[in-house]
Amino acid sequence: MIPATFDYLEVDSADAALAALAEHGDEAKLMAGGHSLIPLMKFRLATPAVVVDIGRISELSYIDDSGGHIAIGALTRHRALETSDLVKAQAPILAHVAGQVGDPAVRHRGTLGGSLAHGDPASDLPAALLALGGSVVVRGPSGEREIAASDFFTGFLETALAPDELMTEVRIPKVPNAKWSYQKFNRRAQDWAIVGVAAVLNGESRVALVNMGATPIQAGAVEAALAAGASIDEASAKAAEGTSPPEDLNGDAEYRAHLAQVLVKRALTEAS
Amino acid sequence: MTVVGTRKLRKEDPKLLTGEGKYVDDIHVPGELWMGMVRSTMAHARITGVDTSAAAAMDGVHAVYTGTELSEMGLWAAPLPCAWPVTEDMVNPPHYPAATDEAHHVGEIIAVVLADSRYGAADAAEEVVVDYEPLKAVASVAQARDGADTAHSEHSTNKAYTWALIPDPEALDSAFANAVHTVEADFVQQRLIPTAMEPRGVLAIPSPAGGEITLYSATQVPHILKVMIAATTGLPESKLRIIAPAVGGGFGAKLNVNPDELLAVTLANKLGRAVRWTETRSEAAFSTHQGRGQLQKIELAADSEGKLQGVRVHLDADMGAYMMLITPGVPLLGSFLYTGVYDVPAFGFTCDGYFTNLTPTDAYRGAGRPEASYAIERAMDLLANKIGVAPEEIRRRNYLAGGREFENLETASTLVFDSGNYTPNLDAALEMADMNALRAEQTRRREAGETKHLGIGLCTYVEICGLAPSRALAGLNYGAGGWEHAVVRFLPTGKVEVVSGSTPHGQGHETSWSMIVADKLGIDPDDVTVLHSDTAISPLGLDTYGSRSLSVGGVAIAMACDKVVDKAREIAAHQMEANPDDLDFAAGSFTVKGSPDKTLPIQAVAFGAFTAHNLPDGMEPNLQEQVSFDPPNFAFPFGTHVAVVEVDEDTGGVELIDYIAIDDCGTQVNPLIVEGQVHGGIVQGVAQALWEEASYDSDGNCRNPSLLDYLVPSAMEVPFMKLGSTVTPSTSNPLGVKGVGEAGTIGSAAAVINAVCDALRPYGIDDIEMPATPARVWRMIQAAKAAQNGEG
The missing domain is CATH 3.30.365.10 (Aldehyde oxidase/xanthine dehydrogenase, molybdopterin binding domain)
Structure with a gap:
């Protein structure tokens, strides 16, 4: 619980953050809210030589109406999402899920970009992004690019974000009339989900799973079944297809596969 | 007006809630060194080498000592103490603050680093290289009982002791032989990690010229710690001062004598510099004892109506790797309660204690009694199901004294329950x-x-608290008495100071004790200050555990108040030219019976006792009394x-x-x-x-x-x-x-x-x-x- 020695560098702009990454390379680690990185450092599972604190870059904290979508600065705190009228009106599942992350202290520190960039399969917000079909904008030495949520999560705690890139924005489609549900099953309110399900039904059906694989994933078999006209019971029975749930003290793979079916059914029922 | 019985806000809280509470980790002195513990990463292994050279060469590292080096330095006069050797032949492997040749649980200290900073100590501890020769670990009490592998390689068995309480074996056998209904159930009391809000921590401050050492420790037991540190280190007890500053919860986990406490004291004494350590949260699973850890078997014998005829219990109790202060006694604290609130003619209890290669167990909130209550109350539900009556009905049929109010009732488990009245409580x-x-x-x-x-679940429990009667504790082979000490004194200005040997760590004792004093002396509770938890201020005491701080400690304070009033009455009578027996004392003033205008406040008496200008012949000045209370029975x-x-x-x-x-x-x-x-x-x-x-x-x-x-x-x-x-x-x-x-x-x-x-x-x-x-x-x-x- 005592981190190894590191240098601390606070930056006040995206450009300064990119410059710091260019200078320190993979010795550096960006820190936004710090709620994922600091525990890893305290356990000495992460030992960056330089921590680049981007948490105070005010230009990356915003929630804007960009016409076709909502543009959210990567350093927007969960609490801002939870209470945003724009998000509540145009993508209510995102506001709801932001309110399910950790506890109030976490939600006042943690950022949307930090949560997505960490890529934890047990986190709530990546599933919301997948279910909404959003995207992220990243900036690097060669400029800016936009990555679809479905292409972003590449491995356990790995994303398409390159080591010299900074996430700047998250884009969320406006779905004011979508039906949606988020089902989070855990033992204590503050915990990660043992299994979670985010469903957004808006013409097409998107269903994302929390803690059912190495990455945040979509329940492809469920989505396909719904597209083919399957009932909720039929579709939810396929919830665990193609997944590789982790095993830990909260449950083995079989239990998680069962929970996924139960929670997908509950999500689809609530959303319908 | 009486204060006792009112919902008075805690006087401790403004300070604690605004961050003014000073915990061990808040206290710093110049030149202090941080300890960093090198802990065993293996549950059971021979230690074949410890290389401290890289760590010792690091900037800011003052010294690194292995367990062997610490022993060779002659720091230990005796192993860590076990104050409750429950049987004559109990096995108690020597337990020193750091392992020398064999590690017996993950987290056991193998070497200690002393560095200028906490971070430096942690970094250096990582650089110490320990070579292990792995031995088979005994990772559960069930495995310990099977006995194929032993937790201590010099032992041929893992059994530490067998303790039995079977007042009448024949009656017990006969109860089961003649039973209409029997219940047999096995329960697992899993190990728990006590989690006080404040982790444990120590700061030992030497005074090299005088030889005194002050130890600040996040402890429930400063007085016991003082005796035990003297016994284990050979340092003179008179040179030791133990202070438990603000302590953020204990739940039993802070009633021990721990390796870190002994290391801090002895290394501070050796180096002439202050030495400190604060456990990290994840270190606490190894550096602080755990709770529970029992396999229980309980059998009930009942007649056709579900009336209990006998209760038979066997425990396999997980001691962990070593006997800590009261490790072996914890199951015994529960032994008397396996008959619960019920009238049970025949009772038998046996407990086998076993060593495992896990963190030692010891007291944790309830210490043996939650386990007992769990077993009998779960078993009573099984009995109710078996004969087809409601859980409350099976209990009514079996209550002691038929559920009516009683006093001083002897039970089959050989205790005398002080008082009870179970049916109205259930209703x-x-x-x-x-x-x-x-x-x-x-x-x-x-x-x-x-x-x-x-689901609706019922539990009708009884517990033993006020861990006290010294003679009863002697009967259990417990290594200390159970009295508590208190001093009550009036200051010249009429304020009252109370000194308690019981040690609060978050319970609100200062408030409760002040209320008792306020009523006894007829003063405002805010005029009462309680001093405690510093052996220089409160030299006599037996600390806080087993729900004893009111029923033993609070009573000692009340009795000291009575003695203060008695002395004040003598002085008041002298000054009012009346017979002491003719004085009434109420609402803080003495009045002469029949002359209500002749009155003298106790504060004036106190001032008179201070000036000593006009005291009865031969009376000592000052208004201060002390009591050591040893109650006749538990509560x-x-x-x-x-x-x-x-x-x-x-x-x-x-x-x-x-x-x-x-x-x-x-x-x-x-x-x-x-x-x-x-x-x-x-x-x-x-x-x-x-x-x-x-x-x-x-x-x-x-x-x-x-x-x-x-x-x-x-x-x-x-x-x-x-x-x-x-x-x-x-x-x-x-x-x-x-x-x-x-x-x-x-x-x-x-x-x-x-x-x-x-x-x-x-x-x-x-x-x-x-x-x-x-x-x-x-x-x-x-x-x-x-x-x-x-x-x-």
């Missing part, structure tokens, strides 16, 4: 819970085929808890949706503090039932040493509890008080698991191991469904 709980409505709702859900099952609080749970058959999730508790802790000094103790206690017991378990793999590694995975519940997980009380004064002390620090924990785990089993009864499920995790509940339901389908 109050059933009424507050609205039991009939709950049962109707349960039936409705079952008939409607709903998948969220309602036996009791109560009824009702837990209401909802079990989701689809997920296995258990939600505690309502909780009702009617506790009887005798006379209440401050009902607000009583409720606070009950709230916290209940949640700690519920936590054992639903969330907490120190989980170990087969190599003896703890799989959940951090609060990420060790699930301590928060306020979000528990409902708003409904509390009430009955009042049956204790006969063990003049205040009529019992204790309430542990009662909540003793009542709640059984109530919750009884509720879970009640919910699952349609599936034929009558037991579930703690903690009742969703995965575990779901598996049991799946198995039961499969069995039912198979039968169908």
Whole structure:
């Protein structure tokens, strides 16, 4: 619980953050809210030589109406999402899920970009992004690019974000009339989900799973079944297809596969 | 006006809540060195080499000592103490602050680094290289009992002792031989990691010229620690001063004598510099003892009506790797309570203690009594099911004294219960819970085929507190007495100072004790200051554990107040030219009987005692008295808890949706503090039932040493509890008080698991191991469904 020695560098702009990454390379680690990185450092599972604190870059904290979508600065705190009228009106599942992350202290520190960039399969917000079909904008030495949520999560705690890139924005489609549900099953309110399900039904059906694989994933078999006209019971029975749930003290793979079916059914029922 | 009995806010709180409380980790002195512990990464291994050279060469590192070097330095006069050798032949392997040639649990100290900073100490500790030759780990008490491998390689068995309490073996055999109904059940008391808000920490400050050493420690037991440090280090007790500053919770986990405390004192003494250490949260799973850790077998013998004829209990108790201060005695503290609140003609208890390669166990909130209460209260529900009566009915049929009020009643387990009155307490709980409505709702859900099952669980507990009567403790081979010491003195200006040998660590003792003093002396409770927890200020005391600080410590204070009034009466009579017997004392003033205008406030008497200008011939100046109180008996609080749970058959999730508790802790000094103790206690017991378990793999590694995975519940997980009380004064002390620090924990785990089993009864499920995790509940339901389908 005592981190190894590191240098601390606070930056006040995206450009300064990119410059710091260019200078320190993979010795550096960006820190936004710090709620994922600091525990890893305290356990000495992460030992960056330089921590680049981007948490105070005010230009990356915003929630804007960009016409076709909502543009959210990567350093927007969960609490801002939870209470945003724009998000509540145009993508209510995102506001709801932001309110399910950790506890109030976490939600006042943690950022949307930090949560997505960490890529934890047990986190709530990546599933919301997948279910909404959003995207992220990243900036690097060669400029800016936009990555679809479905292409972003590449491995356990790995994303398409390159080591010299900074996430700047998250884009969320406006779905004011979508039906949606988020089902989070855990033992204590503050915990990660043992299994979670985010469903957004808006013409097409998107269903994302929390803690059912190495990455945040979509329940492809469920989505396909719904597209083919399957009932909720039929579709939810396929919830665990193609997944590789982790095993830990909260449950083995079989239990998680069962929970996924139960929670997908509950999500689809609530959303319908 | 009396203060006792009112809901007075805690005088401690403004300071604690605004951050003014000074905990060990807040106290710093120039030149202090931080200890960094090199801990064994293996549960059982021979230590074949320890290379400290890289660590010693690091900047800011003052010294690195291995366990062998520490021994060779002659720092230890004796091993770490076990004050409760429960039998003559108990095995007690030598236990020194750091291992020398064999490590016996993960986290045992192998070497200690001393560095200028906490971070430097942690960095250097990582650079110490330990070579291990792995030995087979004994990773559970069941494995220890099987005995193929031993936790200590020099032992041929893991058994530490067998202790028995079978007052009448023939009667017991006959009870079971003649029983109409019997129940036999096995329960697992999983290991728990005590989790006080403040971790443990130490700061030892030497004074090289004078040879004195002051130890600040986050401890419940500064007085015991002082004696034990002297005994284990050979340092003169008169040179030791122990201070427990603000201490953020203990729950028994801070009543030990720990390696870190001995290392800090001896290394500070050797180096002439202050030495400190604060445990990290995940270190605490190894550096602080754990609770529970028992396999229980309980058997009931009953007649056709379910009236108990005999209770037989056997425990296999997990000592962990070593005997700590009262490790072997913890199961014995529960032994007398396996007959619960019931009239049991014949009783037998045996306990085998076993060594494992796990963190040592010792006292944790309730210490033996939650385990006992769990076993008998779970078994009573099984008996009720067997003969087809309601849980409350089986209890009514078996209550001591027929459930009527009693005093000083001897039980089959050889104790004399001070007082009890069980039926009204049960009735109050059933009424507050609205039991009939709950049962109707349960039936409705079952008939409607709903998948969220309602369960209602009952626990009618009794506990032993006020750990005290010294002669009784001697009978148990406990290595100390049980008295408590108090001093009460008037200062010249009329304020009162109380010195207590009992040591608060968050309970609100200063408030409760001040209220007692206020009533006794007729003064404002805010005019009372309580001094404690510093052996230089309070040299005599036996500290805080076992819910003794009111029923022993508080009573000592009350008795010292009485002596102060007695002396004040002599002085007042002298000054008022009256006979002492002709004086009344009320509301803080002496008046002469029949002459109500002749009055003298006790503060004026106190000032007169200070000036000593006009005292009776031969009387010593000052108004100060002291008492060491050794009560004639323990106190036996009791109560009824009702837990209401909802079990989701689809997920296995258990939600505690309502909780009702009617506790009887005798006379209440401050009902607000009583409720606070009950709230916290209940949640700690519920936590054992639903969330907490120190989980170990087969190599003896703890799989959940951090609060990420060790699930301590928060306020979000528990409902708003409904509390009430009955009042049956204790006969063990003049205040009529019992204790309430542990009662909540003793009542709640059984109530919750009884509720879970009640919910699952349609599936034929009558037991579930703690903690009742969703995965575990779901598996049991799946198995039961499969069995039912198979039968169908």
